[in-house]
Amino acid sequence: MTRKIRWGIISTARIGARHVIPAIQQSSNGVVAAVASRDLARAQDFAAAHGISKAYGSYEEMIADPEIDAIYNPLPNGMHGEWSIACAEGGKHVLCEKPLARAAAEAQQMADVFAQKGLLLSEAFMYRFHPQTDKVKELVDSGALGKLQFIQATFNFMIGSEEDIRLDPALAGGALMDVGCYCLNIMRHLTGEEPVEARALADFGARSGVDERMVGVLRFPSGVMGHFDCSFRTLFTQTYEVRGADGRILVERAYVPFRPDPEAPVTLRLWRRQPGSEAHEYREIEVPRANHYVLMVEDFAAAILEARAPRFGAADGVANMRAIDLLYAAARGS
Numbered sequence: 001m002t003r004k005i006r007w008g009i010i011s012t013a014r015i016g017a018r019h020v021i022p023a024i025q026q027s028s029n030g031v032v033a034a035v036a037s038r039d040l041a042r043a044q045d046f047a048a049a050h051g052i053s054k055a056y057g058s059y060e061e062m063i064a065d066p067e068i069d070a071i072y073n074p075l076p077n078g079m080h081g082e083w084s085i086a087c088a089e090g091g092k093h094v095l096c097e098k099p100l101a102r103a104a105a106e107a108q109q110m111a112d113v114f115a116q117k118g119l120l121l122s123e124a125f126m127y128r129f130h131p132q133t134d135k136v137k138e139l140v141d142s143g144a145l146g147k148l149q150f151i152q153a154t155f156n157f158m159i160g161s162e163e164d165i166r167l168d169p170a171l172a173g174g175a176l177m178d179v180g181c182y183c184l185n186i187m188r189h190l191t192g193e194e195p196v197e198a199r200a201l202a203d204f205g206a207r208s209g210v211d212e213r214m215v216g217v218l219r220f221p222s223g224v225m226g227h228f229d230c231s232f233r234t235l236f237t238q239t240y241e242v243r244g245a246d247g248r249i250l251v252e253r254a255y256v257p258f259r260p261d262p263e264a265p266v267t268l269r270l271w272r273r274q275p276g277s278e279a280h281e282y283r284e285i286e287v288p289r290a291n292h293y294v295l296m297v298e299d300f301a302a303a304i305l306e307a308r309a310p311r312f313g314a315a316d317g318v319a320n321m322r323a324i325d326l327l328y329a330a331a332r333g334s
């Protein structure tokens with residue numbers, strides 16, 4: 001039998017329970033070998049509920065377990081850096097939730113430690129593994145839209161609880177950190193460039209102190225301008241639109257394409273100018289459903305097994321944090 005990567009899960013986070021643990025369990029090259037919680041009883045209950053054989057009552061104990069190859073880190077944002085580095089010190093590869101760190105400097109420190117240890121670090125932006133993202137990238141790169149002009153991206157939702165970690169500045173909450181980071185990521189992914197200039201307006205919550213809504217604009221070296229909004233206080237919306245001189249693509253289920261219907265295929269809408277005319281051709285491109293979490297964990301495990309880089313490495317996560325830093329500086333007027 002081919003070797004499988006033995007994953008440890010650091011914390012009993014909801015995202016692990018709902019999506020990433022089932023994805024590892026479905027994957028062809030990984031098994032969930034252990035879970036660790038700050039509380040042993042919580043770890044044991046969680047392990048029993050999710051069919052995980054080992055439960056630890058501290059993160060340190062799991063990191064020290066020689067039978068774990070890789071750790072999935074879905075801790076609150078403000079703990080990603082410290083605990084990913086602790087995993088590296090314990091010799092573990094890490095797939096870390098987004099955003100990679102509190103800021104670019106911390107993300108760079110993480111990247112440096114993993115590089116020194118010869119371990120892999122990747123940011124868990126799962127939407128990049130969905131075939132619809134590949135299809136859009138292929139269309140853009142093929143020149144189907146002509147010279148790119150704008151990318152407009154939105155990720156909004158209504159936060160369910162005022163106690164959510166996303167509203168805690170000490171845990172590096174905020175709408176840009178939580179969902180705006182996807183909007184920046186897709187802009188960077190499609191342009192293949194890093195932003196050189198940023199503007200932003202934000203509403204910082206009177207109680208929370210974190211950005212609960214933000215609008216931002218980014219300029220890329222080739223001239224593409226990206227504009228986005230992210231929010232904790234708005235109807236759920238997850239779109240982006242790419243516009244060039246000759247066409248545009250609208251993606252309506254952009255980042256969590258399984259919502260609202262996990263069984264339904266996703267549809268890309270494409271408008272193109274007909275050559276020599278002002279008339280537009282309209283096409284719908286249906287992309288088959290896929291579990292992007294499975295594709296993500298399989299790529300990371302395969303990278304370890306094949307001693308190669310994952311599709312998206314630590315440097316990409318550091319660059320996304322640099323864009324986040326630029327926008328916070330702009331929103332705070334500094």
Ligand SMILES: NC(=O)c1ccc[n+]([C@@H]2O[C@H](COP(=O)([O-])OP(=O)(O)OC[C@H]3O[C@@H](n4cnc5c(N)ncnc54)[C@H](OP(=O)(O)O)[C@@H]3O)[C@@H](O)[C@H]2O)c1
Binds near residue numbers: 010014039
């Ligand atoms: N890629 C995606 O689709 C996606 C979706 C949602 C969230 N996320 C990311 O995943 C991460 C977790 O989000 P979530 O909503 O799943 O979080 P969550 O349910 O609130 O879980 C966070 C876990 O961290 C542990 N923890 C340690 N110190 C903590 C503290 N001081 N306060 C609260 N929890 C603490 C807790 O586990 P123990 O008590 O068991 O140690 C807790 O269950 C975030 O970085 C978020 O951005 C990604």
